[in-house]
Amino acid sequence: MRDQRDGRRSNQVSRRSLLGGAAAAAGVAGVATGAAVVGGAATAHAVEPPSAERFRPGRPIVFRGATVVTMDDELGVLADADVLVVGTRIEAVGHALPTPPGTAVVETGGGLLTPGFVDTHRHVWQTALRGVGVEWTLAEYMERMFGRWGLAYRPEDLAAGNRMGMVEALDAGVTTVLDWSHNLRTPEHADAAVDGLLAVPARARFGIGNAFADSAGWIHGGEVDRLLDSRFPSRDQLVTPQIAYDIVPPDEELLPALRFARDRGLQWTSHGGIVGYAADETITFLADNGFLSPDITLVHGGAYGEDGYRRLADAGAFLSIAAESELNAGQGYPPSHRAREFGVRMSLSMDTVVWWSGDMFSAMRATLNADRGLAHLRAHERGEVLQSNALRSAEVLEWATMGGARALGMEAEIGSITPGKLADLVLLRTDTTVMSPLSNPVGHLVFQAGRADVDTVVVNGRVVKHRGELVGVDVAGARREVEASLEHLRAEIGDQEWEAASHG
Ligand SMILES: [Zn+2]
Incomplete structure (x- = not known):
């Protein structure tokens, strides 16, 4: 010392x-x-x-x-x-x-x-489907990914997506990613997802979730404890666990799961504050039951009301703003302006490469563009012209580094x-x-x-890229796996649906 x-x-x-x-x-x-x-x-x-x-x-x-x-x-x-x-x-x-x-x-x-940059919300398992959803809205994503497409994923597809996704993240200087892994439908899927993360020398938070299961059975069947014991015997490793599960809509049956997470020292992230899907009820539910805390990160958040932002700020909970996602898919306007107004702590994220980029330069730019653009638009509508920009570039860089570290509870270890x-x-x-x-x-x-x-x-402490080339990372192997995964998924999805989804 x-x-x-x-x-x-x-x-x-x-x-x-x-x-x-x-x-x-x-x-x-x-x-x-x-x-x-x-x-x-x-x-x-x-x-x-x-x-x-x-x-x-x-x-x-x-x-x-x-x-x-x-x-x-x-x-x-x-x-x-x-x-x-x-x-x-x-x-x-x-x-x-x-x-x-x-x-x-x-x-x-x-x-x-x-x-190194910190991304607090990325569905890395979806990497094989990179780019197919470029024209989608949130509704189209939900219908496809959580209708038929997600069910076509074999364990090896999760492994391949995670491996390539983390290689891509490292290449862009994103050294830590919260892998929001909500397609862990069987123990084999979960183990394969962890294998994919461990195959790359990146820092990852494995967000354990299952969007296909009922809320009661998901956490109490022993599967999370099995993963903790078998794959995460120590928290002193590059990949660490937490819970990633949507509290949308709030469900009393999730209270034992929230207690489970707290007992085991696991943070929790949920999507929330999404226009047409969820408003303040997630925040109210967490607060009323004593679970709104710095261990909680809520993703998106554009649909929260004043009371919601105030409660988030008071509790020290985090928002993860995915501006490219929110501006294109329509979850709600990126709420950095609201979060700044109420003093809510913020981090940034990319969400999924099914549509968007996977680097934090894009996240920072999209956030600044959205925040400043809205301020200018509102001023113009009032017949005014702004003389200075309220959101500064240093603040956005802070969210992409220290903000992410704080959201993951790792501010003493990374982020600066x-x-x-x-x-x-x-x-x-x-x-x-x-x-x-x-x-x-x-x-x-x-x-x-x-x-x-x-x-x-x-x-x-390990050099994983130098002179623009990844070091000690089998990029060609990762590509082969993810291309084979895409081939399988496309065959399952079918040419007609794939073409319609790509260009429709
Ligand atoms: Zn998401």
Whole structure:
């Protein structure tokens, strides 16, 4: 602990000096950015060993000369800074850090280093159906996925979807995903879903759910306890469990299940606040029965009323806003403006790649677009023109990192680049066409950056992507599995229905 405190003190000094010469510091970062290639790729690539060997497990890593967007309130944004990773954790953040012998050095050349992104709601099991629902509404999704299509899933389809979905997430710098897994119709489906998550070195929260079962039988048949005992003997692992089950409509029979989750220290997430499906009754039910707490994340939430938002804020419960989903499928307007008004804690999510993208750059942009666009529209309708935007880019970046960490109860471990936390990091190139010149790191992350800029990804201290290539991840194998899964699902769905669903 002493080392961490010492590290923090040196960081504070560094930041003060930076603040004293912010313009000069930014200028240095900008020059470095323009002149160098992240990772020294242009000069060092030919003589370096392969990434898997260079970043072998247990070898410390230092990122040198980065623009570090720490998302740590005390550290802020550091120019020309280093981040040292030892074992699974961030050992130190600062300038010209001393390193242990044998440390792997990544010269970032002014690259942009951020915490790994956290997605608090993604139905990863649906990855094989990527893109088929691009024209759908929520009603069409419900009819298809929870009518016939979901029932066509074999255990291996869940495994394949989860595996490819987590590979995709890692590639985009999404280091933690709450896999909202609500097609666990048999124990075999559940085990296969876990297998798919474990096949990829990403951090996942396995949201145990079954949209096809009755609420009473689902949790008390012993299946969740079996999974906890057999697949999650420790919470100190990359994949951890919680409950993902809709309290829509509220049902007294769910009270024992909520007690079960609380007794076992499992968080709970439910969709809710959806126009035409659910208003405040989920919140009222949880509050009246003593279960509205920081352990609860409600997804979407655009249909809640003032009382609902007030109760969420008072209880410290979370919203997961999936703006791309809500704007296209019609669950309700993305409620970030309402949540900000009432002080509800927020995280962001992508929902499903059946329609949308699976990266948090898109989530941040969609959220900003929706929030600001509505404010402008309402002003115009009043005959006014806004002179400033209320929602700032830094807030949205906070929701995509620390907000997600808090919603998962992991804020002490992930979500910011803070000495002592687990090392989940994303290094973005700043020599790409959209990332140079780099003048506003947070602004670039929110409105400029994309998947192609993600150079290096670290999860739990392990390099899983470097120089734009996944490391120690069998991408071709994951693709083969998910393509075979799609073939099966399409055959089950039938050509006529598939074509109608794709283009209708
Ligand atoms: Zn969802």
